[in-house]
Amino acid sequence: MFLLQSEPLPSPEDLLPLADHACGGVVTFEGRVRDHHEGRAVTALEYEAYEALALAEGARILEEAAERFSPVRVVAAHRHGRLGLGEAAVVVVAASAHRQEAFAACRWVIDAIKDRLPVWKREHYADGTRAWVACGCHHHGTEAP
Amino acid sequence: MMNVRVRYFAQLRDAAGTGAEDVTGEFRTPADLWTHLCARHVFPLGAGDLRVSVNAAYVPFDVLLGDGDEVAFIPPVSGG
Numbered sequence: 289m290f291l292l293q294s295e296p297l298p299s300p301e302d303l304l305p306l307a308d309h310a311c312g313g314v315v316t317f318e319g320r321v322r323d324h325h326e327g328r329a330v331t332a333l334e335y336e337a338y339e340a341l342a343l344a345e346g347a348r349i350l351e352e353a354a355e356r357f358s359p360v361r362v363v364a365a366h367r368h369g370r371l372g373l374g375e376a377a378v379v380v381v382a383a384s385a386h387r388q389e390a391f392a393a394c395r396w397v398i399d400a401i402k403d404r405l406p407v408w409k410r411e412h413y414a415d416g417t418r419a420w421v422a423c424g425c426h427h428h429g430t431e432a433p
Numbered sequence: 434m435m436n437v438r439v440r441y442f443a444q445l446r447d448a449a450g451t452g453a454e455d456v457t458g459e460f461r462t463p464a465d466l467w468t469h470l471c472a473r474h475v476f477p478l479g480a481g482d483l484r485v486s487v488n489a490a491y492v493p494f495d496v497l498l499g500d501g502d503e504v505a506f507i508p509p510v511s512g513g
Contacts, residue, residue, distance in 0.1 A: 319513045335512065338442055338505055340489040366512055378513045398513060406486070406505075407512030408443035420443050421511045 290346030291365035292337055297376045304363045304381040311361065313387035315394040319378040321371050325421065329414035335377065337368040338406040349400045353382075357393040360384040364397055366407060377409075435460055437498060439470065440505040448476045463487070463504060464494040470506075478508055 291297070300316040321333045346364060353362045362382040371377055378401060382394035409421045436457045441449045460466040463485040470476075484507040485494055491507075498504065 336442055336446075337512075338440065338486070338489075338507070340503075341486050341491075341505065341507075344489045345491070402510070402513040404484075404491070404510060405512045406442065406507050406510055408508065409511040410443075420447075420508075422509055 289363045290343065290350055292339060292342050292346065293365070293367060294369035295367075297365045297367050297379050300379055300381045303365060303379055304361065304383060306383060308361070308383070310359075310385055311383035311390075312385055313390040314381065314383045315387070315390040316382075317378075317380045317394050317398045318376050319398070321373050321375050321377060323373050325411055328411075330373070330411050331414050332373070332412040333371045333377065334410040334412065334418075335366075335368040335371065336408045336410070337366070339368075341406045342366070345405055346401070349397060349405070352400070353393050353397050356396065357382075357384070357389050360389045360393045362393045362397055364401065366401065366405060368407065434458065435498060436500055437466065438501070438503045439466070440503060442505065443508045444477050445506060445508055449474050461497055462495050463492070463498065463506070466498065466504060467494075467506060482509060483507055 323330055350362055360382055364380045366378045380394050380397045382390045384390040410418055411421055412418045434457055439456050440453050446452050458469050460469050467480050484491055486505045487502050
C-alpha cells in the first residue's frame, strides 16, 4: 500500500498494523522536515507531486521490494503540500520474520523513493527566499531525509 | 499532426508559467516533443537532466507518442 496525501501522515503503527505474528522484525524510516540545508536556515517545505505518476510509481516500488526481499511486508506514504519543521514527509515500514530482510527492504524502498518518485521539494528560508532543491541522493551526497 | 497534453512540474512549471498545456505539432517521440517545446519556452534543464513519462508511466525518450497522450518531463526528483 502506497499513500500520497496532503494531510499529516499516519503513524507507522497505523500504516502497517501487525496482526501477522509471523513478522518478528519491523523497521521504520521516517523522513522529517529539517531546519537547515547546506548552511541555510529552513522554515518550511513545500512538496509538489505528479499525483498520477507518483501513485503508480510508488505502488511499483513496493511491488519490486516485495519480490526482491520476499517474504517481507512493506508499506510507504509520502506527503505533499506545505509542511512545517519536524513534520513527517515520508514514512516507510518494512516487516519480516527477521531483521535483515526488514532493514534491507526499508532501506531499498526509501532509496527508490528518493531516486524516482515524482515529488519535488521547495525550501522556504528564514530570509524569505525559496528554492527548488536538487536531488541530494546522486548529485552532491546531501544527507537524508 | 500530433496533439498531446504536456504537464510541467517544479522548475519546468516555473519556466513554462503553467502546469499544463495542449501542444499540437509534428513530433513522434518525447525527444521530438522536447525539441518542439524548447522553441516555445526557455527551460533551465536539458533533456539529459530529465526523465519522461507518458500516461503516468516512465518511458524511454524514443517511444512513439499517440494522439491525446499525457506527457510529462520529469526534473530531478527530491522527495523523501
